Amino acid sequence: MEQLLKKHQRLEINGLLLTIGVTVAIAIGGMIEIIPPLFIRSSVPAEPGVKPYSALELAGRDIYIREGCSGCHSQMIRPFHWEAVRFGRDDNDENVYSTAGEYVYDRPFLWGSKRTGPDLWRESDLRNAEWHYRHFKDPTMQGEMAYSTHPAYPWLYEKRIDVEEIVRSMEVLDLFGTYAGQNAVYISRARAELEGKREIDGMVAYMMKLGRDRRESIDGLRKEKKLTVQE
The missing domain is CATH 1.10.287 (Helix Hairpins)
Structure with missing residues (x-):
C-alpha cells in the first residue's frame, strides 16, 4: 500500500x-x-408516422437556424399540466407532450432553453399557414398583436431558396440514414419542390411540419379504433 x-x-x-x-x-x-x-443506426426508434423533412421543410429549418429563432423559441413540450395547457390542445391528448421518437430526424436538435416567444413543437395544431405568412411580415398583425416583440422578416419574401445548398444538405443527412437509402428519390423531388420558392415559403412549410406527423398518426389510429368498435 x-x-x-x-x-x-x-x-x-x-x-x-x-x-x-x-x-x-x-x-x-x-x-x-x-x-x-x-455503428448503431438509431438507439431511439421513430414515432409511428414521423417522416423526414421534405426539401422545402428542410430549407425552412435551415432558415430558422440561420435567423437565430431557437434563441427565443423552444421546441419541446415537457410532461406537465401547465405546459400542455399553454402549448398544446389539452393535457388529455397524447399528442401534446414531446417524445424522443419525434426528434430522430432533427440534426441538430432545436429544443432551446428560453421562451421569449412560445414553444413551437405543436405549432401546426395552433395556427395555419396564412397566419404565418402575415405574421413574419407584420408581427403586430395590423394591431391585433400590438404587444408582440417578434421582429419582422421582410427579406424572406424576396430571397429565393438556394436549391443546390438544400440538395447538398440532404446528401449529408443521408450519411446518417435519414432517407434510408432513398436519397435519389428525395433529391429528384427536391429540385421540383424548391423551384421558384422564396425563403418565406420554406419557413412556413417548416412551421406547418412541427407536430403534424404525430398528430396525423394519432388521428389515424383513433379513426381505426372507432371503425373497429362500430364493426
Missing part, C-alpha cells in the same frame, strides 16, 4: 506524467462513449 502511495505521489508531482495519464484516461473514456453509437 505504501509503495502504491509513493507511485501515486510521483505521478502527482510530475506534470508531464500527470498530463499524459489524464489524456490517456480521457481518450479511452471518449472512445467508449463516442465509437459505439457510430
Whole structure:
C-alpha cells in the first residue's frame, strides 16, 4: 500500500506524467462513449408516422437556424399540466407532450432553453399557414398583436431558396440514414419542390411540419379504433 502511495505521489508531482495519464484516461473514456453509437443506426426508434423533412421543410429549418429563432423559441413540450395547457390542445391528448421518437430526424436538435416567444413543437395544431405568412411580415398583425416583440422578416419574401445548398444538405443527412437509402428519390423531388420558392415559403412549410406527423398518426389510429368498435 505504501509503495502504491509513493507511485501515486510521483505521478502527482510530475506534470508531464500527470498530463499524459489524464489524456490517456480521457481518450479511452471518449472512445467508449463516442465509437459505439457510430455503428448503431438509431438507439431511439421513430414515432409511428414521423417522416423526414421534405426539401422545402428542410430549407425552412435551415432558415430558422440561420435567423437565430431557437434563441427565443423552444421546441419541446415537457410532461406537465401547465405546459400542455399553454402549448398544446389539452393535457388529455397524447399528442401534446414531446417524445424522443419525434426528434430522430432533427440534426441538430432545436429544443432551446428560453421562451421569449412560445414553444413551437405543436405549432401546426395552433395556427395555419396564412397566419404565418402575415405574421413574419407584420408581427403586430395590423394591431391585433400590438404587444408582440417578434421582429419582422421582410427579406424572406424576396430571397429565393438556394436549391443546390438544400440538395447538398440532404446528401449529408443521408450519411446518417435519414432517407434510408432513398436519397435519389428525395433529391429528384427536391429540385421540383424548391423551384421558384422564396425563403418565406420554406419557413412556413417548416412551421406547418412541427407536430403534424404525430398528430396525423394519432388521428389515424383513433379513426381505426372507432371503425373497429362500430364493426
